[in-house]
Amino acid sequence: MHPEDALVVRGLLARDEAVFEALVRQLHGKLVAVARRLLGEHEAAEDVAQETWRRVLSSIATFEGKSRLASWIVQIAKNRAKTRLERRKREILIGDEGLDPTATWFDGFGQWRSSPAAWDTPESSLEHERQKQLLADALLTLPARQRVVVTLRDVEGMDAATASETLGISQENQRVLLHRGRAALRDAVAAAMRARPS
Amino acid sequence: MIVTCRDLAARLTELEEGVGSAVERASLRFHLSICARCRRYVAELDRLKGLLTDLGREQDPVVPMSAEAAPDPAVARALSTFRAWKTGESSPDDD
Ligand SMILES: [Zn+2]
Numbered sequence: 001m002h003p004e005d006a007l008v009v010r011g012l013l014a015r016d017e018a019v020f021e022a023l024v025r026q027l028h029g030k031l032v033a034v035a036r037r038l039l040g041e042h043e044a045a046e047d048v049a050q051e052t053w054r055r056v057l058s059s060i061a062t063f064e065g066k067s068r069l070a071s072w073i074v075q076i077a078k079n080r081a082k083t084r085l086e087r088r089k090r091e092i093l094i095g096d097e098g099l100d101p102t103a104t105w106f107d108g109f110g111q112w113r114s115s116p117a118a119w120d121t122p123e124s125s126l127e128h129e130r131q132k133q134l135l136a137d138a139l140l141t142l143p144a145r146q147r148v149v150v151t152l153r154d155v156e157g158m159d160a161a162t163a164s165e166t167l168g169i170s171q172e173n174q175r176v177l178l179h180r181g182r183a184a185l186r187d188a189v190a191a192a193m194r195a196r197p198s
Numbered sequence: 199m200i201v202t203c204r205d206l207a208a209r210l211t212e213l214e215e216g217v218g219s220a221v222e223r224a225s226l227r228f229h230l231s232i233c234a235r236c237r238r239y240v241a242e243l244d245r246l247k248g249l250l251t252d253l254g255r256e257q258d259p260v261v262p263m264s265a266e267a268a269p270d271p272a273v274a275r276a277l278s279t280f281r282a283w284k285t286g287e288s289s290p291d292d293d
Contacts, residue, residue, distance in 0.1 A: 015284045017277065024276045028268035033261030046272060053276045057283040074259055102207050110202025116239040129260075135249050137262040154250035160215050175211040183207075186246055 001065025008069055012060045024053065027073055033136075034074060035081040037151040039092055040144055048084060052077040078156070085148065086166055093167065097176060098143030101183040117190075131189065138188035146181030153178055201229040206236045210243070 001009070011019030031052055035045035055076050063072060085092055107113050139147060139155075152163040153174075164174040206229050212218045213226050230236055253260045268276075 017280060017284070020280045021273065021277060024273050025268050028272055028276065030259055030261050032272075034259050049272070050275055050279065054279050054283075057280060102204070105207065106202070106204040110204035112203050112235045112239075115235045116242050132249050132252055132260045133262070135246075136253055136260045139250075139253075140262055150250065154247050155254040157251065157254065171215075171217075175215065175217070179208065179211045182243060182246060185250075186242060189246070 002068055005065060005069040009060060009063060009065075012057070020057075023073075027070060028053075030074065031077040034077055037139060037155065038078075038081040038085045038148060040147065041092075044084065044088075044092075045081070048077060048080045051080050055080070082166070089167055092144065093148060093169075094144050096143070096145070097173070098146050098180055098184075100180050101187050102179075105183075134189055134192050135185060138185050138192075141188070142181050142184055145177050146184065149174055149177040150181035150185065154182070201225045203229075203233060203236050203239075206230065206233070207239060210240070 008019055008023060012023075028049055031049035032042070032045045035048040036042065039045050039048065052073065056073055063069065067075075105113060139150065142150065148167065149163060152158040152166065153160070158166070160171055160174060164171045167174070169177075206226055209218070209222075209226055213223060216223075230240065
């Protein structure tokens with residue numbers, strides 16, 4: 001086990017409230033943000049984060065340190081968010097498929113109106129972080145169905161069949177949502193990069 | 199089967215998931231082999247997918263800039279869970 005994690009685990013097992021509070025302050029915002037990708041609504045995500053803390057406390061004695069403590073906690077939050085998504089998909093998958101952002105990309109002959117510009121691999125890791133941050137924000141602005149499909153498939157790496165099954169939608173519908181969601185994210189990133197003189 | 203750039207963009211997820219007839223997939227691949235713009239689009243998407251994968255890294259997930267530090271009521275709620283656990287009054291998990 002990582003030495004820092006070992007200290008925290010020892011503190012928790014000793015029922016040290018200050019150790020727990022520090023952990024909550026460090027990770028709570030991340031747990032909420034991760035849950036929001038799947039659940040949208042802030043309150044549901046907050047509930048998942050709170051459930052996660054309860055679970056962390058009740059099972060901290062079983063933490064073996066195979067991964068870092070933070071990973072273990074984030075994984076608990078993701079699992080709980082997925083469970084909640086499956087149980088309440090009718091409330092969460094609200095709205096329709098959302099617009100097809102690619103409708104404006106092509107002319108009457110089905111040709112690109114303007115050429116895609118292969119995004120440069122950012123020169124600095126700072127720029128790389130900025131792009132990821134931008135995507136994290138843009139993801140939350142997608143229509144619910146697109147957001148959830150892109151999160152399961154591209155962020156969480158779930159395969160197409162499992163994602164369709166989890167959401168109770170056809171694989172074809174899943175593909176449409178994935179296509180539209182990715183296209184919308186592409187537009188969002190391109191717009192942000194244009195807006196900023198490089 | 200004539201494939202336009204619009205068709206290619208629309209059917210890329212099918213190609214990725216191995217759906218559709220062999221002829222359809224071959225037509226899409228042929229279009230890619232002759233169309234530099236669509237190849238650039240595919241490169242863009244690959245990069246997008248790579249960034250999305252990075253967002254999910256478990257130890258340190260990338261969260262929106264708008265994500266706040268834990269607000270005090272949330273911390274207070276977690277701490278009350280902690281106190282119940284400490285005194286052994288922890289409610290059983292709700293699942
Ligand atoms: Zn093309």
